[in-house]
Amino acid sequence: MLRWISALAATLVAATGAVLIARGQPSDEALLPAAPEAPAVVPGETPRDLPVIPEIEEPPAADPLTKEQKRFNRVDKDGDEIITLSEMVHPRRGRFANLDLDKDGKLSFEEWAITTIEKFEGADADGDARLTRAEFATTAPKPRKPKPACRC
Numbered sequence: 001m002l003r004w005i006s007a008l009a010a011t012l013v014a015a016t017g018a019v020l021i022a023r024g025q026p027s028d029e030a031l032l033p034a035a036p037e038a039p040a041v042v043p044g045e046t047p048r049d050l051p052v053i054p055e056i057e058e059p060p061a062a063d064p065l066t067k068e069q070k071r072f073n074r075v076d077k078d079g080d081e082i083i084t085l086s087e088m089v090h091p092r093r094g095r096f097a098n099l100d101l102d103k104d105g106k107l108s109f110e111e112w113a114i115t116t117i118e119k120f121e122g123a124d125a126d127g128d129a130r131l132t133r134a135e136f137a138t139t140a141p142k143p144r145k146p147k148p149a150c151r152c
Contacts, residue, residue, distance in 0.1 A: 075087055075088060075091075077090065099111050099112055099114070101114065119139050120139075122138075123135045123136065123138045123139045
């Protein structure tokens with residue numbers, strides 16, 4: 001008996017599928033009428049001349065240098081295609097000079113850590129050389145302004 005019910009159910013499913021497939025086939029008649037042609041001139045308006053856009057002779061050429069070649073050229077100050085130690089450390093001299101407070105040409109740990117020390121001393125409200133949670137909270141960096149999503 002179960003076989004007969006299964007066969008009958010399978011036959012009904014197959015027949016339903018065949019009907020649905022047959023109804024899904026496109027017919028020869030169009031479902032929507034064709035769109036009308038757009039008029040050359042909108043009624044009630046006078047045609048106007050569009051400005052002439054000058055043709056661009058040739059687009060600008062792309063930079064043939066790679067990222068690494070550009071980086072090399074930034075360091076090679078004299079352009080001799082060789083980087084010396086002096087050219088390599090030159091960008092760092094200004095930052096070193098700002099940190100070398102006693103101008104002895106040597107950078108002590110205290111000179112290197114001066115901003116951290118100043119931040120600690122500024123947050124230590126009671127002067128006990130220890131920061132409580134409330135004092136430490138004053139050293140939190142200020143939130144940065146969010147960058148705009150576009151450059152408009």
